[in-house]
Amino acid sequence: MADIKLTTALHSSPHIKQPVTVAQIMRNVVYALLPVCAYAVYAFGLSVLLLLITTTVTCMLTESLFCRLARRPSTVDDWSIVITGLLLALTLPPGFPLWMAAVAAFVAVGLGKALFGGLGYNVMNPALVGRAFVQAAFPAAITTWTPPFLPNRFSELIPTTLTTPFMQPPAISEWIASVQIDAFTGATPLALRKFEHISTPLPDLLSGAVAGSAGETSAIIILLGGVYLAVRRMLDWRIPVAVLLGAVIVSLPFWMTGSERYPDPLFVLLSGGLMLGAVFMASDMVASPVTPWGVWIYGLFIGMLTVIIRLFGGLTEGVMYAILLGNALSPLISGVTQTRIFGDKGRT
Amino acid sequence: MNLGALFSAHTFAHGVHPADYKALTCHLPIRRLPFASTLIVPLSQHAGKASIPLVQPGQEVVRGQPIAQADGFMSVPQHAPATGRIKSIELMPSARGPKIPSFILHVYEASTQQELYEYRHDIKTMSGDAIIQAVQDAGMVGLGGAAFPTHVKMKPPAEHHVDVLVANGCECEPYLTCDHRVMLEQPRNLIQGIRLVQRALGVERAIIGIEDNKMDAVHTLQQHLQDAAAISVQAVQTKYPQGAEKMLIKSLLNREVPPGSFPSAVGVSVFNVGTLAQIGELLPHGRGVIERVVTVSGAGVNKPGNYLVPVGTPVEFLLEFAGITDKANEVILGGPMMGMSVSALDVPVTKAMSGMVVLEKPAADTKHAKVLPCIRCGYCINACPMHLNPSMLGMLANSGDYETMQQDYHLNDCFECGSCSYVCPSNIPLVQYFRIAKSINRERAQQGNG
Numbered sequence: 001m002a003d004i005k006l007t008t009a010l011h012s013s014p015h016i017k018q019p020v021t022v023a024q025i026m027r028n029v030v031y032a033l034l035p036v037c038a039y040a041v042y043a044f045g046l047s048v049l050l051l052l053i054t055t056t057v058t059c060m061l062t063e064s065l066f067c068r069l070a071r072r073p074s075t076v077d078d079w080s081i082v083i084t085g086l087l088l089a090l091t092l093p094p095g096f097p098l099w100m101a102a103v104a105a106f107v108a109v110g111l112g113k114a115l116f117g118g119l120g121y122n123v124m125n126p127a128l129v130g131r132a133f134v135q136a137a138f139p140a141a142i143t144t145w146t147p148p149f150l151p152n153r154f155s156e157l158i159p160t161t162l163t164t165p166f167m168q169p170p171a172i173s174e175w176i177a178s179v180q181i182d183a184f185t186g187a188t189p190l191a192l193r194k195f196e197h198i199s200t201p202l203p204d205l206l207s208g209a210v211a212g213s214a215g216e217t218s219a220i221i222i223l224l225g226g227v228y229l230a231v232r233r234m235l236d237w238r239i240p241v242a243v244l245l246g247a248v249i250v251s252l253p254f255w256m257t258g259s260e261r262y263p264d265p266l267f268v269l270l271s272g273g274l275m276l277g278a279v280f281m282a283s284d285m286v287a288s289p290v291t292p293w294g295v296w297i298y299g300l301f302i303g304m305l306t307v308i309i310r311l312f313g314g315l316t317e318g319v320m321y322a323i324l325l326g327n328a329l330s331p332l333i334s335g336v337t338q339t340r341i342f343g344d345k346g347r348t
Numbered sequence: 349m350n351l352g353a354l355f356s357a358h359t360f361a362h363g364v365h366p367a368d369y370k371a372l373t374c375h376l377p378i379r380r381l382p383f384a385s386t387l388i389v390p391l392s393q394h395a396g397k398a399s400i401p402l403v404q405p406g407q408e409v410v411r412g413q414p415i416a417q418a419d420g421f422m423s424v425p426q427h428a429p430a431t432g433r434i435k436s437i438e439l440m441p442s443a444r445g446p447k448i449p450s451f452i453l454h455v456y457e458a459s460t461q462q463e464l465y466e467y468r469h470d471i472k473t474m475s476g477d478a479i480i481q482a483v484q485d486a487g488m489v490g491l492g493g494a495a496f497p498t499h500v501k502m503k504p505p506a507e508h509h510v511d512v513l514v515a516n517g518c519e520c521e522p523y524l525t526c527d528h529r530v531m532l533e534q535p536r537n538l539i540q541g542i543r544l545v546q547r548a549l550g551v552e553r554a555i556i557g558i559e560d561n562k563m564d565a566v567h568t569l570q571q572h573l574q575d576a577a578a579i580s581v582q583a584v585q586t587k588y589p590q591g592a593e594k595m596l597i598k599s600l601l602n603r604e605v606p607p608g609s610f611p612s613a614v615g616v617s618v619f620n621v622g623t624l625a626q627i628g629e630l631l632p633h634g635r636g637v638i639e640r641v642v643t644v645s646g647a648g649v650n651k652p653g654n655y656l657v658p659v660g661t662p663v664e665f666l667l668e669f670a671g672i673t674d675k676a677n678e679v680i681l682g683g684p685m686m687g688m689s690v691s692a693l694d695v696p697v698t699k700a701m702s703g704m705v706v707l708e709k710p711a712a713d714t715k716h717a718k719v720l721p722c723i724r725c726g727y728c729i730n731a732c733p734m735h736l737n738p739s740m741l742g743m744l745a746n747s748g749d750y751e752t753m754q755q756d757y758h759l760n761d762c763f764e765c766g767s768c769s770y771v772c773p774s775n776i777p778l779v780q781y782f783r784i785a786k787s788i789n790r791e792r793a794q795q796g797n798g
Contacts, residue, residue, distance in 0.1 A: 009677050009678040009689065009709070010678075010689050010690075010691050011678065011689050012777055012779065012780040012783070013680075013684070013685060013686050013687060013688065013689075013764070013766050013769075013779060014684060014685045014686070014766030014769050014770045014779065015678065015680050015684040015685075015687065015689060015705075015707060016366055016367075016522065016684045016685070016770065017769075017770060017775070018364070018366070018770050018771045020727075020771070020773050021773050021774075021775070022720050022723055022773045022774050024773070025723075025725065025773055075720075078720070080723075117721075118721070119720065119721055119723065120720065120721030120722050120723045120724070120774070121721060233727075236726065285723050285724050285725045285726070286723050286724055288724070290724050290726040290729055290737070290739055290740075291729065291737070292729075295726075334740070338737060338740075338757075339729070339735045339736075339737060340735060341607060341734055341735045341736055341758050341761055342594065342598075342604060342607075342733065342734040342735045342761070343594065343604040343605050343606045343607050343609070344606065344607055345604075345606070
């Protein structure tokens with residue numbers, strides 16, 4: 001028996017492992033986001049490309065800095081921070097000043113993620129925390145919209161993009177008027193609908209030929225990304241479905257009783273950031289509930305709240321606050337929707 | 349809400365689908381392993397009280413001779429796996445860790461090992477109680493891995509009315525094919541065993557449940573059962589842990605065993621097919637369990653196969669016979685999902701050891717093993733066959749809140765199948781956390797009582 005020489009490894013069971021890692025899941029989310037980013041660049045030009053780079057790089061640097069400060073091993077390589085960077089850029093106006101975007105990215109990672117303990121511990125979606133911060137800090141810049149498909153979008157930056165740090169960005173209505181033949185009201189479909197009762201045609205909404213945040217462009221591309229992730233089981237399909245369903249549940253009765261005053265459910269689904277929020281942000285694994293029923297409650301809550309804010313709030317858009325609130329509630333939702341364990345007839 | 353059960357009749361909800369690696373050995377007939385020169389026969393190879401030695405050091409024993417008697421009902425005897433001389437009774441390492449008293453049996457090399465100690469039973473006229481006694485006398489334990497004394501399961505509590513006997517031929521652990529081979533090669537023994545246990549339990553109906561990756565076994569048994577209406581064969585979905593008692597009962601009969609209860613609470617008794625085949629083979633001759641079929645497999649083994657191994661054979665001997673590769677790195681006793689990796693190779697093969705899987709060192713991938721925080725992906729929740737919340741349990745374990753785990757999150761209903769750890773993308777060793785939590789809770793409870 002002397003010829004058996006074996007240095008045995010001791011592990012606890014199970015000794016085999018499904019080959020899916022956190023980094024793989026996160027990388028696939030990035031893959032699903034890339035077409036959305038590409039289309040945003042295509043629609044709004046070089047400014048959005050710079051915006052995406054700025055937020056992503058700032059997020060990575062911030063993550064690296066905080067990991068070092070907290071003496072944690074660096075988590076920059078798990079790709080989750082890239083998702084935060086890309087998502088943040090996609091929620092900002094295309095001409096958003098880059099220095100403000102960097103501030104948003106710093107806050108997103110610093111306040112939204114690192115302070116809670118990093119990956120897995122953030123209570124809310126970090127990108128939306130950053131977005132909410134700049135919404136409060138720079139209310140004018142965050143509502144300065146530019147029309148898509150400007151002829152000079154690949155040769156010229158939107159004037160606000162390169163605003164000097166800590167300076168107010170210039171007004172751009174004259175610049176838009178000078179490069180575009182049609183008159184541009186500077187309003188998103190949601191604002192047009194809310195304040196002027198003008199409905200944007202559906203084809204424009206589907207293809208993203210509307211003003212809005214960089215990623216509020218094509219609902220179809222966003223949905224395809226979602227389907228890709230759901231098929232790979234890297235996205236809980238129930239969350240986007242519940243969010244969209246919740247939006248329909250609230251908007252449908254209003255539209256049926258007053259189609260003059262209230263938007264139709266399809267418009268609700270396709271306008272603004274609802275699709276991007278439902279597919280890529282509400283579904284953030286860390287900040288959403290884990291229980292089967294909790295997932296539905298959470299999604300419906302976000303969808304319904306979004307529409308309520310849009311219809312009755314002072315803001316034109318409600319996705320961001322709805323998701324942040326949903327995130328805050330998700331531990332509670334998980335807690336009260338524990339599953340019925342196998343064989344237990346008494347509980348549901 | 350149980351969608352899985354609605355869509356497919358013969359399965360349970362949740363579970364995982366690991367690659368099964370059964371093609372390595374499932375076509376290889378059972379071969380007899382030679383006798384090692386020294387066998388180590390532990391006095392306790394089962395759940396329950398250790399057996400009491402009947403022979404003294406220095407004494408000669410014949411293959412099959414009882415060498416230790418049961419200590420009460422929750423115990424089983426041991427039999428000499430080979431003709432030879434008892435060298436001593438010593439504390440020897442066991443696969444589970446602690447050293448336990450064991451016979452050291454020096455095997456006579458000159459012996460042909462043909463002679464076998466036995467006393468014949470007339471199984472045609474045996475009463476149910478006599479069968480149960482004979483099963484205990486045979487030293488029979490659950491050969492699927494749990495090592496629970498078989499005769500105890502044949503006497504369910506009086507308040508439980510058992511109406512179905514389930515023969516568990518799922519063998520859902522990857523790599524293992526010993527039950528598969530037994531079903532193919534010993535269908536008559538299996539059916540004989542089922543009939544005997546049916547009589548002992550007073551049960552009319554019996555179902556053999558087999559995962560649908562073993563359709564050849566399903567067909568073989570169906571052919572042998574053409575005229576036996578009371579025994580049926582049912583293919584169930586190939587999914588881990590289909591072979592867990594509670595899951596198989598759900599799949600076959602759509603009955604759910606309540607938490608903390610035995611299967612008899614819903615009128616079912618479950619026995620592993622290997623156990624039943626051994627009962628069918630041994631009982632007519634009044635023999636004891638002295639050998640068992642062990643699957644030796646894994647990338648680290650040169651000659652994978654199904655070997656008929658004398659109880660007490662050192663793992664080292666088995667490894668030497670099968671040959672290991674240069675890259676062999678981890679030796680697992682049992683299957684890779686629930687088995688135990690061993691550090692010492694001088695531990696013996698025991699009655700409940702269904703397999704030995706030798707894995708090679710994975711390619712240098714330290715990142716793969718890095719444990720990350722829980723990202724609440726929910727994979728574990730969709731994997732847990734008991735519908736627990738492993739994610740929450742893991743977080744509570746991290747904060748040392750073992751009491752909450754038990755009181756509010758059903759820790760004790762976890763049977764450590766490993767599905768949650770298997771799917772966890774953060775590499776969190778959830779099952780290990782739960783084992784630790786359970787043992788700490790047990791210790792605290794004992795301290796509280798003492």
